[in-house]
Structures are given as C-alpha cells and as structure tokens.
Amino acid sequence: MPAIFNFWGMLSGIIRLAANKEEYIKKSMGLSKNEFLEYGFLLVYRSIAAKEEGL
Numbered sequence: 001m002p003a004i005f006n007f008w009g010m011l012s013g014i015i016r017l018a019a020n021k022e023e024y025i026k027k028s029m030g031l032s033k034n035e036f037l038e039y040g041f042l043l044v045y046r047s048i049a050a051k052e053e054g055l
Helices: 002-020 020-027 033-052
Strands: none
Touching: 002 020, 002 033, 020 033
C-alpha cells in the first residue's frame, strides 16, 4: 500500500506541476505541457518496469 500511495503522489505531482507551471516548463525546458506529462509518466512507468525486471 505505501508504494501505491507514493506512485499516486508522483503522478499527482507531475499533473499539478504541468498545470501550474506550464509557462515555466515551456521557457526553461522547451517542453509543452503534454510533452512534460508524457515524459513524467514514462519516467514513473520505467521505474516500475525496471523493478519488475530486477534492474
């Protein structure tokens, strides 16, 4: 259960950042809101997948 809440918090934080800091993300990283979200979701997914693969 703690792992679920941690991943939920990560996803929630990524979504909140994308919504609240859209202009900053665009200016500082050159990413659109959707690009930032996709990158963040993929990063979380890969961390889960790496654990399952034993990496």
